[in-house]
Amino acid sequence: MEPYPPLETILQRYAFTDFRWLDPADLVVAEWVRMKCRFGCPHYGRAAACPPNTPEVEACRRFFAEYARGLIVHFEVPPLSDEARHAWSARTNRTLVDLERDVFLAGYPRAFALFTDACHLCETCVPERTACREPASARPSATGMAVDVFGTARRLGYAIDVLTEPAAPANYFAFLMVD
Ligand code: SF4
Numbered sequence: 044m045e046p047y048p049p050l051e052t053i054l055q056r057y058a059f060t061d062f063r064w065l066d067p068a069d070l071v072v073a074e075w076v077r078m079k080c081r082f083g084c085p086h087y088g089r090a091a092a093c094p095p096n097t098p099e100v101e102a103c104r105r106f107f108a109e110y111a112r113g114l115i116v117h118f119e120v121p122p123l124s125d126e127a128r129h130a131w132s133a134r135t136n137r138t139l140v141d142l143e144r145d146v147f148l149a150g151y152p153r154a155f156a157l158f159t160d161a162c163h164l165c166e167t168c169v170p171e172r173t174a175c176r177e178p179a180s181a182r183p184s185a186t187g188m189a190v191d192v193f194g195t196a197r198r199l200g201y202a203i204d205v206l207t208e209p210a211a212p213a214n215y216f217a218f219l220m221v222d
Pocket residue numbers: 090091092162163164165166167168169174175176177178180181
């Protein structure tokens with residue numbers, strides 16, 4: 044998708060330098076992603092912005108189909124302890140909320156961020172959506188919205204693979220649905 048200068052000055056404020064515009068039709072949404080949340084993820088049923096607190100897969104598809112433009116942001120993160128990764132996620136996800144707000148105020152009322160991973164805005168999370176400590180800021184991750192992040196990133200030109208070396212930097216992706 045073509046560059047979109049009206050919003051690129053906002054992105055520069057946040058030092059999100061590695062990003063690409065996307066057609067939401069390029070988002071790969073799949074049932075297997077939800078299955079991996081249900082079986083294998085420690086956040087399932089324990090986090091207010093993760094499944095089963097996110098919509099069913101078909102509803103996720105319908106949500107993305109309402110948009111004509113979005114953004115993928117790539118982060119390369121060196122190996123970190125669990126605690127440091129949690130802190131990185133909290134900082135990055137909070138910045139994404141600020142970005143979403145600025146894009147909203149720039150005239151895009153449907154702006155909606157998808158976090159890099161589980162919310163992590165608080166030290167500990169809660170299982171019920173209604174008990175969320177920061178309901179205005181918490182957002183689901185792309186994975187929590189049934190997006191196959193590997194397949195989507197590859198489709199958008201990012202060469203990523205499953206990490207097999209613990210010392211290798213990890214690739215994280217956030218998304219912003221714009222209009
Ligand atoms: S804001 Fe806090 S309570 Fe709400 S989903 Fe995020 S980490 Fe959990």
